[in-house]
Amino acid sequence: MSTINYISTRGQTPPLGFSDAVQAGLARDGGLLVPERLLPPDDRFHQWPTMSYRELAYELVIRYADLSQVEVAKLVHDAYDTFRHPEVVCCVPVGPVRILELFHGPTLAFKDIALQFLGGLFSLLLEKSGGHMNILAATSGDTGSAAIAGVRGRAHIQIFVMHPRGRVSEVQERQMTSVLDANVHNLAIEGSFDDCQRIMKELFADLPFKDRHALGAVNSVNWARVLIQMVYYFHAAFRCCLETGAPSVQFAVPTGNFGDILAGYYAAKMGAPIKRLILATNENDILARFFNSGEYSLGHVVPTLSPSMDIQVASNFERYLLDRVGGDAAKLRGLMGDFARTGKLCVAGRDPLFVAGVGETAATRATIRKYYEQHGYLLDPHTAVGVHVAEQFPDPEAPTICLATAHPAKFGAAIREATGQDLAHHPILDALADLPTRCTTLPNDAAAVRDFIATHAT
Numbered sequence: 271m272s273t274i275n276y277i278s279t280r281g282q283t284p285p286l287g288f289s290d291a292v293q294a295g296l297a298r299d300g301g302l303l304v305p306e307r308l309l310p311p312d313d314r315f316h317q318w319p320t321m322s323y324r325e326l327a328y329e330l331v332i333r334y335a336d337l338s339q340v341e342v343a344k345l346v347h348d349a350y351d352t353f354r355h356p357e358v359v360c361c362v363p364v365g366p367v368r369i370l371e372l373f374h375g376p377t378l379a380f381k382d383i384a385l386q387f388l389g390g391l392f393s394l395l396l397e398k399s400g401g402h403m404n405i406l407a408a409t410s411g412d413t414g415s416a417a418i419a420g421v422r423g424r425a426h427i428q429i430f431v432m433h434p435r436g437r438v439s440e441v442q443e444r445q446m447t448s449v450l451d452a453n454v455h456n457l458a459i460e461g462s463f464d465d466c467q468r469i470m471k472e473l474f475a476d477l478p479f480k481d482r483h484a485l486g487a488v489n490s491v492n493w494a495r496v497l498i499q500m501v502y503y504f505h506a507a508f509r510c511c512l513e514t515g516a517p518s519v520q521f522a523v524p525t526g527n528f529g530d531i532l533a534g535y536y537a538a539k540m541g542a543p544i545k546r547l548i549l550a551t552n553e554n555d556i557l558a559r560f561f562n563s564g565e566y567s568l569g570h571v572v573p574t575l576s577p578s579m580d581i582q583v584a585s586n587f588e589r590y591l592l593d594r595v596g597g598d599a600a601k602l603r604g605l606m607g608d609f610a611r612t613g614k615l616c617v618a619g620r621d622p623l624f625v626a627g628v629g630e631t632a633a634t635r636a637t638i639r640k641y642y643e644q645h646g647y648l649l650d651p652h653t654a655v656g657v658h659v660a661e662q663f664p665d666p667e668a669p670t671i672c673l674a675t676a677h678p679a680k681f682g683a684a685i686r687e688a689t690g691q692d693l694a695h696h697p698i699l700d701a702l703a704d705l706p707t708r709c710t711t712l713p714n715d716a717a718a719v720r721d722f723i724a725t726h727a728t
């Protein structure tokens with residue numbers, strides 16, 4: 271059982287233990303929660319390279335969580351028993367790179383890796399406290415189904431997921447609305463994704479409502495999500511070094527909210543053999559620009575083939591930024607103040623661990639086509655962005671591992687555009703066509719959503 275505490279990036283709240291940090295999500299001063307220190311390798315570390323995925327997950331969580339050995343072991347096993355691959359993830363050599371397939375979970379998205387674990391963790395904490403929780407989420411398509419799959423059927427939890435009515439793909443909609451568990455509520459809002467997000471913000475800002483219904487969130491700033499994503503960086507880096515004899519590896523990471531690559535950054539700082547992190551964005555390139563110029567400045571969101579990376583403000587970036595200013599919370603507050611005022615902040619110097627690049631729509635399509643024609647491997651459009659950027663940073667001493675964040679069948683239209691063929695299928699998705707669905711349509715109005723939650727909350 272770990273005694274590590276979690277502090278706010280903004281430094282203006284008292285430290286919290288792991289269980290409280292996970293239930294809080296965000297710190298009360300508006301900052302993000304980070305461990306007060308990262309743990310250096312210890313005497314068991316030499317055994318990590320040969321451990322299974324689940325063993326590694328156990329070793330990491332037990333070091334950062336105020337939970338018993340029995341609790342952590344059960345959480346890890348329950349989370350990953352739902353995966354179709356025995357080792358949870360799988361790394362396959364394809365042409366010049368290795369593809370780390372993170373999509374073998376129930377909804378074929380890498381977010382399952384974190385959300386299957388988070389769902390179990392919420393259940394455990396609520397069981398221990400005798401409490402309950404009503405999760406409210408807004409989705410443009412992909413995250414909603416992974417969040418629903420993480421908590422469906424769990425006691426003490428209801429989940430309300432808003433999506434813009436008629437504006438998510440048919441497959442994505444069915445992945446959500448075909449889940450008929452009584453604690454799952456799909457809300458089709460007559461508006462855009464931005465409207466859904468606005469409603470979400472409004473309800474979370476209504477503190478009496480939030481407290482009365484123990485409103486919770488599952489978004490990627492939750493520390494438990496970052497922690498559990500470190501596992502595949504350790505696992506894949508160790509395995510690849512053992513297989514190839516290389517001293518270290520580099521990871522290419524298709525990036526949106528900076529959650530995934532932040533886990534890689536922390537893994538590297540904890541001693542995983544990672545030489546470099548290759549950050550890849552689509553046209554929404556605020557992070558690529560930052561790592562190349564030191565300037566983090568707001569642009570406009572443009573829709574692309576990789577919608578889960580169509581963001582401008584990266585919600586996890588603040589954790590990394592705290593390290594870049596030497597852990598100085600006052601300095602960080604200054605930078606975040608600059609950004610809020612002017613839409614821009616600047617940091618001097620470079621971090622040698624990172625390189626960054628952009629995969630635009632044409633390059634994404636060309637990469638999907640090339641990997642299919644030359645290697646017979648289908649990349650989903652998010653993964654293709656990462657592979658395209660990775661190709662610009664070959665390293666003879668460090669094999670490149672590209673994270674594959676979604677199964678291509680989730681993005682069949684993009685695959686058709688790129689290859690001219692209808693190649694991307696998966697039996698799980700094909701089977702959805704015949705399933706019954708349940709969904710409630712609500713007007714584009716926070717009051718309507720508030721009433722719905724009040725009626726159906728646990």
Ligand SMILES: *Cc1c(COP(=O)(O)O)cnc(C)c1O
Pocket residue numbers: 379380381412413490524525526527528529530531578579652653675676
């Ligand atoms: C969420 C997501 C990403 C981006 O991950 P971040 O942690 O937000 O950087 C990339 N690809 C897919 C398919 C995703 O769903």
